[in-house]
Amino acid sequence: MTDATTPDATTLADRAIVRLSGEDVRGFLQGLVTNDVTGALPVWAALLSPQGKALFDFLVWADGEDLLLDCEAVQAEALARRLTLYRLRRAITIARDDGLAVHWSRDGDQGVPDPRLAALGRRWIAPPGAPAHGWVAHRLSLGVAEGVTELGNAETLWLECNARELNGVSFVKGCYVGQENTARMNYRSKVNRRLVVAPLGEAGARTRATYPELGLMVEHRRVEDLGDALKPAWLSEAVAG
Template sequence: MSETSMLGPTMLADRAVLRVSGAEARAFLQGLVTQDVLGLTPQAPRWGGLLTPQGKALFDFILWADPDDPQAVLIDCEAARAEALAQRLRLYRLRRPVEITLTEFKVHWARTGAHGVADPRLLGLGRRWLGGPGVPGSGWHGHRLSLGVTEGVAELGDGETLWLECNARELNGVSFAKGCYVGQENTARMHHRAKVNRRLIVAPLAEAGERTRARYPELGLMVERRAVDALGDALVPDWLAAALAEPAPA
């Protein structure tokens, strides 16, 4: 069975879920991540990132409200990077009454159906939910890349790519209405000047070169950071084409 044909409900085995809890959990995250955490609800998760002070992506994740604790937040992140993310958050915690733990929740996905909620980045990505163990599958990655959506350290890099170059504005990964967070100054400046000269894109593997971030031979695709005036044969879905067509400010 091909990668892209397995679009039914499946557990994403490469994801893990952290829990940030305590009386100041939401306020703590609000001052760190790109998303508005205070307005998070169980039926509306949000994609966000933890950045360097220069506004470059270190971690990306999906934030979920914990239905059992109005102050707690569940962080749907890469399993291989979960401990590194937890350690990074603990560096910022200082003496705040906040706990950061790894949960037993698993992340599940389906292309269509009634389970879960819509992926906060793009409706076409399908449905997502947290639960117990399930049957792992491989259809998610091919589906995501076919829509031009990148994620994770292999594609976004570790402090190498500006958050808006990761298409964060177009994929609902940043709030420009909230207060300060790590990397906010440069991110806001780029947004208001509409100055995003490079983008992470998905392109045919045949175009791979020294700048290629991630290669997927089984899909014939790769991920690369390119100048917007040199996209070549990159996949340019409607959501990205609309952003690239926006006129630059006078």
């Protein structure tokens, strides 16, 4: 039986792959998402509402001429449908690829460092195997939020998801959905709230997710009221500025 200490126990069972293949898929996605997908991959990116609020977040990988979106398994079909709305008459196929899975290791030499934060560990795409253990606890210990439960569905502005600090946005690429508000917030330094990880307490209006087994929760707090939130170096530097 494979356990958490076995090198093969690396599959993130809560993730899935959506494959984009066909005519100029990089150009297609470039005009929709927050990060630059025309250069080196993987990158962390999001599809936003026109108001600049997070709908889906994912990592974008290259597979030859295709693109692979490393996304939440529970959101994979919804993400594929949303992207299909923008496809129009382009000869592009957008579908979940169950022959591949997302793999993670806290250390080692497989894969590449997570583009959000190297301390998150290493990540790669391969056929599915035994499930990994410890990913959520490790991610939260570093103050990193992801997914619809924590980010919300059109509830949180992308920069409030710490996208600037975690390399989830390009301010030099061309237009994308939700760019106007995102760029305005950046240039005016108007990120008044942040998604943060904090010790588990009484849930309130700003609580997004609770993890009783880990003694942690994710909240959407004002910058001046971060209180007992975990403040890793990347977040401390951001709010100090």
